[in-house]
Amino acid sequence: MVEQEADEILKGADVSDVAFLVVGDPFGATTHSDLVLRAVNAGIKYRVIHNASILNAVGCCGLQLYNFGETVSIVFWTDSWKPESFYDKIKKNRDMGMHTLCLLDIKVKEQSMENLMRGRKVYEPPRFMSVAQAAEQLLEVVQNRRERAEEPAITENTVCVGLARVGADDQAVRAGSLREMAACDLGAPLHSMIITGRLHPLEVDMLKLFSSPEGLSGLKMTDSSTYVS
Amino acid sequence: MVEQEADEILKGADVSDVAFLVVGDPFGATTHSDLVLRAVNAGIKYRVIHNASILNAVGCCGLQLYNFGETVSIVFWTDSWKPESFYDKIKKNRDMGMHTLCLLDIKVKEQSMENLMRGRKVYEPPRFMSVAQAAEQLLEVVQNRRERAEEPAITENTVCVGLARVGADDQAVRAGSLREMAACDLGAPLHSMIITGRLHPLEVDMLKLFSSPEGLSGLKMTDSSTYVS
Known part of the structure; x- marks a missing residue:
């Protein structure tokens, strides 16, 4: 889902807050780094909330x-x-x-x-x-x-x-x-x-x-x- | 502190709830396994709440x-x-x-x-x-x-x-x-x-x-x- 729909997740994130929830710590999966990079490249600020994993x-x-x-x-x-x-x-x-x-x-x-x-x-x-x-x-x-x-x-x-x-x-x-x-x-x-x-x-x-x-x-x-x- | 005062921490834990707070996940440190074993050996129930680490x-x-x-x-x-x-x-x-x-x-x-x-x-x-x-x-x-x-x-x-x-x-x-x-x-x-x-x-x-x-x-x-x- 993240792999195919990163752009969909980020849509509108430049004007309002968008949250993406995951199981475990957000950086357990490579695809989540990719999502961060796409956000940064689009000038969208991000914040990570760490979790037990x-x-x-x-x-x-x-x-x-x-x-x-x-x-x-x-x-x-x-x-x-x-x-x-x-x-x-x-x-x-x-x-x-x-x-x-x-x-x-x-x-x-x-x-x-x-x-x-x-x-x-x-x-x-x-x-x-x-x-x-x-x-x-x-x-x-x-x-x-x-x-x-x-x-x-x-x-x-x-x-x-x-x-x-x-x-x-x-x-x-x-x-x-x-x-x-x-x-x-x-x-x-x-x-x-x-x-x-x-x-x-x-x-x-x-x-x-x-x-x-x-x-x-x-x-x-x-x-x-x-x-x- | 945990090393020397495990018994102090566990004192009274058989009759009331005692919480032990740590930075990060509780099992990042060996001494916390030791605390669990002491509790179990003393017949004290324990519950672990995991955390970001x-x-x-x-x-x-x-x-x-x-x-x-x-x-x-x-x-x-x-x-x-x-x-x-x-x-x-x-x-x-x-x-x-x-x-x-x-x-x-x-x-x-x-x-x-x-x-x-x-x-x-x-x-x-x-x-x-x-x-x-x-x-x-x-x-x-x-x-x-x-x-x-x-x-x-x-x-x-x-x-x-x-x-x-x-x-x-x-x-x-x-x-x-x-x-x-x-x-x-x-x-x-x-x-x-x-x-x-x-x-x-x-x-x-x-x-x-x-x-x-x-x-x-x-x-x-x-x-x-x-x-x-």
Whole structure:
């Protein structure tokens, strides 16, 4: 919407106040910088009001924000399109001992191929990827890589965290193995998932608040008394 | 304060509501996880209210949040203690093309060595590191490394961003060379500084909003039409 309708949003903003509301912090998305540049180029003043963002709010699970590597996005696979690039970024983060926040796909105002081709403005119901769906896709990549005899960066026992509706009264946080994530139901959207890297004992203590006793059984202590799974 | 007085904060929290206010998002600091664990262990319920954080709000300068590497802290040097570890982290981020957010030191309720030894509860005036002070310390490390004939990861011309009072009506953002940062006065605290990595053309366009024409002269285009300095 922002991408296609930036000019529409800015129309009239030179003579009256126009507000553009977003989920999270306004600069989590590239397109919002683009909107600022268009406003400035049109001589329109702007003001940003910052907000809590999932990028920080994930800290509620007890993993330390400074231990996170690059954030990745996991998109809905289709029958013919199953990108695995998110796996390689998670691997890179884990190689450095860092956690990975996975932002999960949101599909709103999507048209079916048929409606798109026929030019019918009929939209599919919105879809929000759940932690279970994301974990299933990740497990499929793990299996693919195993078949290619790659060194495993992640296994079924890697400790993950599923989060739902963070910041809302009914937020849900679950820590456990990747296999557990694929089976969990955290309820209504929005969901996010974290793949852990190297864990500090304080982080492990926090994760225990959100885990079954078996949930963290994949963790092993390293020489430096941090944990990995 | 939280470190030493966690029990004091939690006192009475089992029978009445106690609020603990922080700057930024509550989980930006390790000690706040510790406070949660103490509460849970004491059977005290807790609720977190998330907030905007400098970790995201830095996006207002136009650098993309997903291009940031590990955040570093720059501490006030003393005559006898001049740690350089922040430089190595910045170098690591730049090697990967990532930007580095530098959080600048805050000294409140500090005692002079004399007052500490005499047990006098007299505190020094609060000190907040400015962008200029941080840039000066960084330039000193650059010079030290040059004398040791190290491959330079940063130079006087590396493009940086200074930010002050982000989110407030009088926030200030300045983009320019590290040398410029050492000479700039961004006014009252709190300050933060960013050392850029590889820049996308959209990021460069945004930085131009906060720069003099010469400020970005250190930038050079790479083969893949991104910029480095």
